Amino acid sequence: MRLLIVEDEKKLCDTVAKSLYSAGYEVDTCYDGNEASDYIMAENYDLIVLDLNLPGKDGMEILKELRETNEETKVLILSARSQIADKVEGLDAGANDYLEKPFHLQELEARIRSLTRRKFVQKDVCLHCGEIKFNTKKREAYAKDEFVSLTRKENGILEYLLLNQGRPVSQEELIEHVWDASVDSFSGSIRVHMSSLRKKLKAVLGYDPIINKIGEGYTIVEKKQ
Numbered sequence: 001m002r003l004l005i006v007e008d009e010k011k012l013c014d015t016v017a018k019s020l021y022s023a024g025y026e027v028d029t030c031y032d033g034n035e036a037s038d039y040i041m042a043e044n045y046d047l048i049v050l051d052l053n054l055p056g057k058d059g060m061e062i063l064k065e066l067r068e069t070n071e072e073t074k075v076l077i078l079s080a081r082s083q084i085a086d087k088v089e090g091l092d093a094g095a096n097d098y099l100e101k102p103f104h105l106q107e108l109e110a111r112i113r114s115l116t117r118r119k120f121v122q123k124d125v126c127l128h129c130g131e132i133k134f135n136t137k138k139r140e141a142y143a144k145d146e147f148v149s150l151t152r153k154e155n156g157i158l159e160y161l162l163l164n165q166g167r168p169v170s171q172e173e174l175i176e177h178v179w180d181a182s183v184d185s186f187s188g189s190i191r192v193h194m195s196s197l198r199k200k201l202k203a204v205l206g207y208d209p210i211i212n213k214i215g216e217g218y219t220i221v222e223k224k225q
């Protein structure tokens with residue numbers, strides 16, 4: 001899951017980013033509306049936390065611009081503007097949620113968890129596929145009810161494949177969603193993490209649950225193929 005935090009109060013922005021990074025998300029930040037606009041056009045985010053009052057381009061303008069071409073990326077507006085009119089305007093413009101400042105980091109995290117799970121209707125915090133389970137809150141993976149110790153990147157890859165069950169996910173897509181902008185994401189590094197993840201799951205399950213089709217990508221499957 002890759003997020004962008006757009007917030008001009010640098011301290012707040014960094015605190016939010018740090019907390020979301022600890023919660024297992026890959027996080028990019030920017031403090032300015034024009035810069036945010038550039039990031040959004042160039043990258044493919046799963047969710048954007050968007051402040052409204054920004055230097056450069058206004059948050060509402062950024063949201064409207066995004067929604068002209070992109071319905072997929074979730075947007076959570078974060079703003080001190082408490083007037084109901086702003087809330088309505090934001091939701092009408094295609095925001096998925098709205099949180100007023102000041103807020104508790106735990107509430108922001110809970111709302112983000114809920115938004116990023118929404119495309120894959122899921123009531124609890126766990127994602128499942130056959131005998132594989134991933135707890136999105138604790139960032140823990142299980143195979144046959146046995147805890148599997150995974151690295152941060154392996155967790156990210158597994159979560160993304162579980163959220164996109166039933167279709168192949170390409171290497172490029174994984175780079176976009178599981179790696180942040182600070183990492184130089186050459187494909188070799190994906191292969192290393194992927195191969196280690198597959199080995200760890202196979203060791204418990206007795207089969208490799210991730211199928212790789214050349215030219216298509218990786219698909220997670222429920223049982224031995």
Ligand code: CA
Binds near residue numbers: 007052054
């Ligand atoms: Ca602001």
